[in-house]
Amino acid sequence: MNRVFVISDHHFGHQKIIDFESRPFASAEEMDDYMIRQWNAVVAKNDRVFHLGDFSFYNKEKTKAIVEQLNGQKFLILGNHDRGRSKTWWLDAGFDEVSEYPIVYESFYILSHEPLYMNKHMPYVNIHGHIHSQKYEGLHYFNACVEHFDYKPVAFEDIRNSLAAKEEQ
Template sequence: MNYFIGDLHLFNRNQTGEGVNYDGRPFATVAEMNQYILEHWNAKITNGDTVYILGDMAMRGRNEALIALVAQLKGRKILFRGNHDDLSDYRYQKLFADITDYREISESFDGQSYKLCLMHYPILMWNGQHRGSILLYAHTHNTVEETFFQKCVKGLNENKKLSVQQGKPIRAINVGCMMPYMKYEPRTLKEILSAQDARKE
C-alpha cells in the first residue's frame, strides 16, 4: 500500500506551543507532536507499505534524537527534498529507501487508475495535468500562499479556452500533515480523494 504525507517538521518548536505555532497545531510541545506522529504512523503503516514524504521531514538531519525517531517509523520511506530538509548526515540519509526531488507514479483502487506527479513544491503546470494526472505536493502549509495557489488551479479549470482537459478536472492536492484531511498521519490516495470529494459537497 502506498501512503503520502509532507511537512511533518519534526523537532520544530515553532510548529508547537513551545514556539510561534506557525500552523496552529494542537501540540503544546515538540515531544507531544513527535510522539503523536510516531504512534499514529506506526498504528497504520506496516513495513510492507511505502510512504512518500513530500518534503520537510524535519529541520535538521544531524540530530541524534531525530535519527532515532525516524528509524522507528515503519514502512519504506521515500523522501522528496524540501527546503528545510538537512541531509548532510549519512546516517540520516540511510533511513530512507530513496531521496529525490520529483517522481511520477501510478496508483489504482476501485477499478480506476491514477497518474501522480509528486514533489515538495506546488507548480501550475505538470505532466499530464490535462489528462487527469494529479499533483501531490506540500510546502505551502495552510497559508495565504496555499489559498492563492488553489485559486490559480481553480482558474485553470474554469478557463473556457483551456478545453483540453478531456472532461477531467485539473487537480493539485496539498498533503501537508496539518491539512484537515491529513490529520498528522500518512494517507492513501483513496483517503485523500475521498476527503476532497467530501469538501465539495
C-alpha cells in the first residue's frame, strides 16, 4: 500500500537557516545530504509526499539533482521562498505537481505553507509549515516543518493519530 507523507521547509542549500533555526550542521552540503537520507529512509518509490514549501535555495540544475534523489511522487505547495519561481520552473525541477495555493486534502485537512487563521468553530485542521521550530497550540494546527521530525517526512496516518490523541486529552 502506498503511503502519503507531509513535510515542509527543507531550505536545501540555505546556509543561513542553520543559524536561524539552530540546525545541527556545519554546512549546507552536510545538511542537504542528511535531509536526503532522512527522506529516503521513510519514503518508498511509490509513496506520495506533499511538500508544504520552501524547498530549495539552489538554481534549477542543483534543485533538480536533489529532487531526483528523493523517493516518491512529489507535490509542492509553494512557500514564500518558492514563489519567486514559476510553477513551470518547479515542474522542470522535477516535482510531479505544483500548487500556488493551499489545497484541501480528504475534505478535512487544509495543506498550506503559512498557517491559516482557524477559529475554534471550524472543523478543519491546517497542516502547515513556515514557522519552523515554533508551534501553534490546539486541535486545528499541525506544523510539518522538518525541525519537528528529524528532517523526515511524517506519514499522514501519524498526523491523523496524533490529532486524535490530542482530541482525547
